[in-house]
Amino acid sequence: MTEGQDAGIRIVAVRNAREMDRFIKLPMRLHADDPHYIAPLILERREAFSPRHNPYFSHAEVQFWLACRDGRDVGRISAQVDRQQKDSVFGQFGLIAAEDDAVVFKALFDTAEAWLRERGRTRIQGPFNLSINEETGLLIEGFDTPPMLLMGHDKPYVGVRVEQQGYAKAKDLIAYLYGVEHELPRAVHRLITRRRPEELTVRTLDMRRYREEVFTMMHVFNDAWADNWGFVPFTEAEIAHMAKSMRPLIDARLCAIAEMRGEMVGFGITLPNLNEAIRGFGGRVLPFNWAKLLWRLKVRHTKTCRTLLMGINRKFQHTGVVGAMAPFLIIDKMRERTLALGMKQCELSWILEDNLPMRHINEALGSDPYKIYRVYEKQLA
Numbered sequence: 001m002t003e004g005q006d007a008g009i010r011i012v013a014v015r016n017a018r019e020m021d022r023f024i025k026l027p028m029r030l031h032a033d034d035p036h037y038i039a040p041l042i043l044e045r046r047e048a049f050s051p052r053h054n055p056y057f058s059h060a061e062v063q064f065w066l067a068c069r070d071g072r073d074v075g076r077i078s079a080q081v082d083r084q085q086k087d088s089v090f091g092q093f094g095l096i097a098a099e100d101d102a103v104v105f106k107a108l109f110d111t112a113e114a115w116l117r118e119r120g121r122t123r124i125q126g127p128f129n130l131s132i133n134e135e136t137g138l139l140i141e142g143f144d145t146p147p148m149l150l151m152g153h154d155k156p157y158v159g160v161r162v163e164q165q166g167y168a169k170a171k172d173l174i175a176y177l178y179g180v181e182h183e184l185p186r187a188v189h190r191l192i193t194r195r196r197p198e199e200l201t202v203r204t205l206d207m208r209r210y211r212e213e214v215f216t217m218m219h220v221f222n223d224a225w226a227d228n229w230g231f232v233p234f235t236e237a238e239i240a241h242m243a244k245s246m247r248p249l250i251d252a253r254l255c256a257i258a259e260m261r262g263e264m265v266g267f268g269i270t271l272p273n274l275n276e277a278i279r280g281f282g283g284r285v286l287p288f289n290w291a292k293l294l295w296r297l298k299v300r301h302t303k304t305c306r307t308l309l310m311g312i313n314r315k316f317q318h319t320g321v322v323g324a325m326a327p328f329l330i331i332d333k334m335r336e337r338t339l340a341l342g343m344k345q346c347e348l349s350w351i352l353e354d355n356l357p358m359r360h361i362n363e364a365l366g367s368d369p370y371k372i373y374r375v376y377e378k379q380l381a
Helices: 017-030 043-050 104-119 156-164 187-194 207-226 236-246 289-300 322-338 355-365
Strands: 009-014 058-067 074-080 090-098 124-128 138-141 168-179 200-204 255-260 261-274 304-312 343-351 368-379
Touching: 009 104, 017 043, 017 058, 017 074, 058 104, 074 104, 074 236, 090 104, 090 156, 090 236, 104 124, 104 156, 138 156, 156 368, 168 255, 168 355, 187 322, 200 322, 207 236, 207 261, 207 304, 255 322, 261 322, 322 343, 343 355
Parallel strands: 090 124, 304 343
Antiparallel strands: 009 058, 058 074, 074 090, 124 368, 138 368, 168 343, 168 368, 200 255, 255 261, 261 304
16 A cells, blocks of 8 residues: 555555455446446456456556545556567556546556556556557547447546646557448449459358367467557467457357468458447346346347457458458458348447558448547656
8 A cells, every 4th residue: 555645545556356346346436427438347347357367467467556535436547567568668557547636647657657667667558458459548539429349438537637647649549430231332342342363252250160260360360460559469368268258249240251262361350339238237247137138139139339350361461352352351241240130330440540551441431430549658767
């Protein structure tokens, strides 16, 4: 336990399950007046922040803190050192949430930064909740709509308070919104209906080989994005964990795979928007919300979804017709299923602001950039 700048603020390191529950539930109170906030499932958050359940902890050191004043929780933050990260000078912060009070933010960031300095880190980036492969960035535009699954939602003042602590933009991440009922733009339709190499095929996910399929897709993902800013590869344990976590949500026909002579050219994974299905649950599924959740996901179906993973094998990225057609064929295959389910909108996210090829694909589809998430950075003196 350490004292903040204000004698009335205590920064408490989270050490037990009761404190972790306070850490998880704090944003629900902070966003009580926000109609667009959707509380994550408490059970899922407990597992995500548990070294026993989340394989991220096998290659990362993490600490969580609460800021308390007058017996009340007023803020939270995490700090991480990820040994998978290429550049060892960087530490990370995450899960920042606090009342609109500069003193609280300063106490939280002072604590996280000191912890990272003790571990030899000279720069800090964030927020990462907890990894770049999970929820990334702070919402700075698009506060007027709810977040999709595995995307964050923040109060507008949070970015201001973070910048007051000396943080500056490192990178912006863009979320695009696509109206699936809209006809494909003429140029895209011409591209995907033109004669293509006979060996280039597009299919849906084979659930009989589900685990094998997910591993192959994620190996392509690790290869495809290896040179991108901030890239940290998924480990084998993380892929296995992700495959298990996604399975209850997976609709095989919302996932598409392009192949050339049996080799995976690329893939896309779209999931129903879990956040839409759990709206109004207050983070709880027990005892009665399980039935509601199953009905909303499997019977009524959500009206929104998110394409959260997509990758084109680097071997095929610059191969003329195949490289140009594959992303649009994959998206169109997934779009067929969204239409059949009566879905209205799909978020394609997130896209690095300087990833122009992916931005051009999204814009060619007629997608609109509707949310921006920012990763901040600071030199640690």
